[in-house]
Amino acid sequence: MSAFPDSAPSPDTAAAEAARSPGREAWRVFRRNKAALLGLALLGLVALVMLLGPTLYPVDPFGLASQPFTEPFTNAAVPLGSDYLGRDILAGIAVGGRATVTVGLAAAAITVLIGVTVGALAGYFQGWADELLTRLTELFQVLPSLLFAMVLVTLFSPSLTVVTLAIGAVSWTTTARLARAEFMRLRRLEYVNAVRAMGAGPLRLMLREVLPNALPPLIVSATLIVGTAILFEAGLSFLGLSDPNVMSWGLMIGANRAYILDCWWAVTFPGLAIFVTVLGVSLVGDGLNDAFNPRLHQR
Amino acid sequence: MNAPAPQTAPPLLDVQGLHVHFNTGGWRSRAQVHAVDDVSFAIARGTTFGLVGESGSGKSTTALAIMRLLQHSAGEIRLDGTDIGRLRGTALRSARRRFQMVFQDPFASLNPRKRAIDTVREALDLMAVGTPDGRAAQAAALFAQVGLRAEQRNLFPHQFSGGQRQRIVLARALAAHPELVVCDEPVSALDVAIQAQILNLMKRLQRELGLTYLFISHDLGVIRHLCDEVAVMYLGRIVERAPRETLFERPLHPYTRALWSAAPSFDSRERGRERRIRLNGDPPSPLDLPPGCGFAARCPFANARCHAERPALRRLTAHQHVACHRVDDDARAHYENDTAACTNSA
Amino acid sequence: MTASTTTPSGDDAPLLAVDGLSVQFQTRRGTAHVLDEVGFTLARGQTLGLVGESGCGKSMTALAMMRLIPQPPGRIAAGSVRLHGRELLALPEAEMRRVRGNRLSMIFQEPMTSLNPVFTIGEQIAESVRLHLGLDRRAALAHAVDMLAAVGIPAPARRAHDYPHHFSGGMRQRAMIAMALACSPDALIADEPTTALDVTVQAQIFDLMAELRERTGTAILLITHDMGAVAEMADRVAVMYAGRIVEEGGVHDILERPLHPYTQGLVACAPGRRRTAPGETLREIPGTVPSLLRRAEACAFAERCEHARPLCRQRPPPGSQPASGRRVRCWLYPETTPADTASPA
Numbered sequence: 001m002s003a004f005p006d007s008a009p010s011p012d013t014a015a016a017e018a019a020r021s022p023g024r025e026a027w028r029v030f031r032r033n034k035a036a037l038l039g040l041a042l043l044g045l046v047a048l049v050m051l052l053g054p055t056l057y058p059v060d061p062f063g064l065a066s067q068p069f070t071e072p073f074t075n076a077a078v079p080l081g082s083d084y085l086g087r088d089i090l091a092g093i094a095v096g097g098r099a100t101v102t103v104g105l106a107a108a109a110i111t112v113l114i115g116v117t118v119g120a121l122a123g124y125f126q127g128w129a130d131e132l133l134t135r136l137t138e139l140f141q142v143l144p145s146l147l148f149a150m151v152l153v154t155l156f157s158p159s160l161t162v163v164t165l166a167i168g169a170v171s172w173t174t175t176a177r178l179a180r181a182e183f184m185r186l187r188r189l190e191y192v193n194a195v196r197a198m199g200a201g202p203l204r205l206m207l208r209e210v211l212p213n214a215l216p217p218l219i220v221s222a223t224l225i226v227g228t229a230i231l232f233e234a235g236l237s238f239l240g241l242s243d244p245n246v247m248s249w250g251l252m253i254g255a256n257r258a259y260i261l262d263c264w265w266a267v268t269f270p271g272l273a274i275f276v277t278v279l280g281v282s283l284v285g286d287g288l289n290d291a292f293n294p295r296l297h298q299r
Numbered sequence: 300m301n302a303p304a305p306q307t308a309p310p311l312l313d314v315q316g317l318h319v320h321f322n323t324g325g326w327r328s329r330a331q332v333h334a335v336d337d338v339s340f341a342i343a344r345g346t347t348f349g350l351v352g353e354s355g356s357g358k359s360t361t362a363l364a365i366m367r368l369l370q371h372s373a374g375e376i377r378l379d380g381t382d383i384g385r386l387r388g389t390a391l392r393s394a395r396r397r398f399q400m401v402f403q404d405p406f407a408s409l410n411p412r413k414r415a416i417d418t419v420r421e422a423l424d425l426m427a428v429g430t431p432d433g434r435a436a437q438a439a440a441l442f443a444q445v446g447l448r449a450e451q452r453n454l455f456p457h458q459f460s461g462g463q464r465q466r467i468v469l470a471r472a473l474a475a476h477p478e479l480v481v482c483d484e485p486v487s488a489l490d491v492a493i494q495a496q497i498l499n500l501m502k503r504l505q506r507e508l509g510l511t512y513l514f515i516s517h518d519l520g521v522i523r524h525l526c527d528e529v530a531v532m533y534l535g536r537i538v539e540r541a542p543r544e545t546l547f548e549r550p551l552h553p554y555t556r557a558l559w560s561a562a563p564s565f566d567s568r569e570r571g572r573e574r575r576i577r578l579n580g581d582p583p584s585p586l587d588l589p590p591g592c593g594f595a596a597r598c599p600f601a602n603a604r605c606h607a608e609r610p611a612l613r614r615l616t617a618h619q620h621v622a623c624h625r626v627d628d629d630a631r632a633h634y635e636n637d638t639a640a641c642t643n644s645a
Numbered sequence: 646m647t648a649s650t651t652t653p654s655g656d657d658a659p660l661l662a663v664d665g666l667s668v669q670f671q672t673r674r675g676t677a678h679v680l681d682e683v684g685f686t687l688a689r690g691q692t693l694g695l696v697g698e699s700g701c702g703k704s705m706t707a708l709a710m711m712r713l714i715p716q717p718p719g720r721i722a723a724g725s726v727r728l729h730g731r732e733l734l735a736l737p738e739a740e741m742r743r744v745r746g747n748r749l750s751m752i753f754q755e756p757m758t759s760l761n762p763v764f765t766i767g768e769q770i771a772e773s774v775r776l777h778l779g780l781d782r783r784a785a786l787a788h789a790v791d792m793l794a795a796v797g798i799p800a801p802a803r804r805a806h807d808y809p810h811h812f813s814g815g816m817r818q819r820a821m822i823a824m825a826l827a828c829s830p831d832a833l834i835a836d837e838p839t840t841a842l843d844v845t846v847q848a849q850i851f852d853l854m855a856e857l858r859e860r861t862g863t864a865i866l867l868i869t870h871d872m873g874a875v876a877e878m879a880d881r882v883a884v885m886y887a888g889r890i891v892e893e894g895g896v897h898d899i900l901e902r903p904l905h906p907y908t909q910g911l912v913a914c915a916p917g918r919r920r921t922a923p924g925e926t927l928r929e930i931p932g933t934v935p936s937l938l939r940r941a942e943a944c945a946f947a948e949r950c951e952h953a954r955p956l957c958r959q960r961p962p963p964g965s966q967p968a969s970g971r972r973v974r975c976w977l978y979p980e981t982t983p984a985d986t987a988s989p990a
Binding site: 460462463498524560578 | 698699813814815816843844845846847851852870871872873874915927928929930931
Binding site for chain 1: 363366367368391392393395396399400402403404407408409410411412421422425426455457468471472474475
């Protein structure tokens with residue numbers, strides 16, 4: 001019931017603006033989104049910590065820097081306090097970001113890669129391919145993911161690479177289902193048939209015609225996955241199944257979880273760091289989604 | 300160019316015994332829907348052939364099968380003598396330049412993330428028209444040919460009105476100089492004022508480029524305006540086929556008559572006075588076809604034979620084909636005496 | 646609240662009178678004047694066809710009359726809608742709810758989405774009856790079955806227990822009509838009631854609506870883009886363009902002697918059932934509907950009009966009455982001189 005007037009602007013005025021390059025146009029839309037800019041700033045902060053943290057604050061995060069349970073802001077040697085062993089929290093934050101963020105991004109990338117591939121194939125081809133891939137997805141879905149990841153990590157050595165792969169291997173199912181639904185919906189649209197009628201093959205149709213239009217929900221879900229993956233790594237660390245020789249924010253939370261009542265700062269500061277990262281990723285993801293939507297261009 | 304080709308010339312498109320069956324209830328199920336059932340017709344070069352019917356009549360499915368966007372179960376689709384229904388792979392890809400399609404919904408038939416000119420350019424690239432260097436100019440020429448302005452080239456689909464979008468769709472379809480253009484309800488989604496613009500454009504392009512149209516519509520006014528020959532479909536089968544004037548002046552199949560009398564009359568004084576055939580109920584689903592004539596259940600004139608035996612499409616006069624037991628070989632409709640049923644209004 | 650005694654209840658008093666109805670929407674790009682001084686009247690048993698292209702404001706008129714416009718961003722800026730002389734726009738919301746579906750009801754284009762899929766057809770009709778007529782459950786259901794029978798649904802007592810998805814498109818629209826007429830409303834607003842239906846089913850629905858109108862005297866406001874539907878159903882026609890009514894008159898006059906250039910275009914450009922010669926070009930209305938963001942300081946149709954003069958682009962045309970029972974808003978007909986144009990039929 002859109003009795004509301006056609007929202008198309010008069011083409012003449014729009015023509016000049018639309019002629020700009022897609023990249024600049026996208027940046028223009030992105031820039032207008034204040035939340036996305038905040039997200040970008042947060043991510044910049046995280047990146048700065050990852051890059052420069054160890055150089056600016058060269059303290060061994062595993063070293064015993066002071067008395068255990070030193071409260072934050074009381075001892076200049078350990079500005080953010082120390083944990084139950086006396087390790088420097090600030091050093092952990094400065095160094096642990098690298099592992100945490102890398103694992104989060106890499107695991108999210110793997111998740112999206114597997115999920116979108118499986119979902120796209122199932123949704124595009126349907127029939128027996130769909131049947132097979134959907135069963136496979138369900139198989140992975142019914143396995144308790146943490147347990148399954150634990151099995152994978154214990155089968156191999158608990159290195160960060162294995163942890164990343166394990167997280168990717170257990171969390172792609174949601175993305176696959178989402179991608180499948182989007183591909184099923186979009187492949188039925190007439191513009192896909194139009195390009196098919198010109199002789200385009202399935203690969204081109206999937207990559208050039210369907211995928212760009214399926215991106216909005218996938219981008220949003222990918223940003224959520226970064227957060228989940230970071231927390232997942234924390235969970236594995238807590239169980240002692242991540243690499244114990246590499247400091248990560250998750251490892252800090254995991255190690256100090258038992259002392260949360262006596263030593264809140266040892267979990268709060270790395271928790272805040274994770275929160276800031278996840279928030280930044282999701283705000284930027286939101287902004288990107290807008291930026292690549294031509295409907296929001298020039299207005 | 301627009302005049303119908305002489306009878307001796309071979310038709311551009313010759314469809315013989317086309318069947319499209321769908322499996323329902325998943326890929327393992329054996330239940331089948333006969334969406335298109337033994338459809339045959341031919342279109343002379345440079346003419347327009349209309350396919351009319353209600354939803355579920357199989358007219359769009361026929362179009363998709365001819366376009367090779369849907370696998371047909373049996374039958375021949377000869378384009379200029381070649382059975383394009385048998386082509387595969389590269390042979391099919393290169394044959395696709397010769398037949399293109401215009402879709403119903405101009406809001407769904409353009410990629411929302413592609414600029415208008417890129418949509419046309421993509422068609423040129425995909426079908427390898429001309430040289431890559433010349434394609435930008437070709438795309439611009441196509442754009443102008445369908446009546447779009449140069450400054451609109453870089454806009455996205457949502458910035459166009461429905462009629463303008465349908466012009467882009469036409470430009471895309473014409474990119475490779477096709478001979479046959481299959482139009483599936485190309486103006487149904489448009490406002491009447493805009494419909495006229497697009498219909499006039501299509502006629503002009505046909506004249507200029509010698510195009511052959513397979514034109515699918517539920518709108519009898521549009522069909523009558525545009526088509527040289529018309530086939531009426533019901534439940535996947537053609538029930539009547541004739542040149543335009545014959546079909547509109549003297550329809551023989553009861554369904555054709557019902558369709559004609561259901562279309563609103565523009566002469567408001569005529570209303571209610573006309574002798575009308577009113578049908579009860581909706582078109583049935585092609586899921587479980589009755590054994591006899593598919594129309595028998597709604598036909599006011601059906602007799603026992605109609606319910607038992609399926610009528611074949613017979614040739615009555617030189618050009619008129621009808622599938623009805625109650626029309627005899629001399630093209631007399633025997634049911635015309637059943638006046639009681641004629642005035643039956645729901 | 647003024648009772649009906651204040652207005653003469655003679656035959657001349659219109660059942661439904663819309664006057665100066667203006668609706669505005671706030672958009673990111675400014676105020677859109679979606680309806681601009683829309684006015685018409687509807688008598689008992691009469692059908693008024695409201696025609697125009699998509700976006701002209703015809704559906705918005707219906708929503709404004711029902712007070713169903715989303716506020717914000719919409720706003721009824723001015724005007725009045727009177728049913729039996731009672732001003733609907735001034736009623737408290739609770740009072741208005743008693744009018745909707747009871748005295749004034751509406752059917753929509755898409756019968757699938759207008760029915761709730763989780764209740765049976767009978768329950769949905771009975772619901773409105775219970776609400777407005779105060780019948781108990783059993784009586785309401787019996788009334789629902791009667792209504793289904795009245796709209797020609799076979800085996801109504803059994804079909805009342807069916808869910809909407811068991812019904813075909815035409816049957817659903819029949820059920821919608823049954824629901825809309827269950828409380829014997831004074832007026833029915835039908836917004837493109839047959840657009841989603843096949844032509845043979847459309848004919849059935851029109852027959853049904855005409856028959857019910859004869860029997861109950863319900864006035865119908867038929868909103869449509871289809872001149873054929875208007876020719877079939879309407880007594881009078883109002884043509885809308887860019888939020889304004891540009892012409893109004895009896896159905897024969899409008900279809901045979903349209904005055905406004907826009908109406909002339911609308912009537913001529915539909916191939917309809919006219920015979921067109923091979924190669925004949927259809928009459929087109931060039932261009933597209935203008936943006937509603939600027940309130941018309943001129944005639945909104947001037948840009949697309951072949952008769953447009955400088956005056957048309959300077960000032961909005963006043964309404965004039967070139968013949969009795971006809972109104973037109975166009976500079977071609979500046980004065981009310983019944984002599985120069987159509988003689989009264």
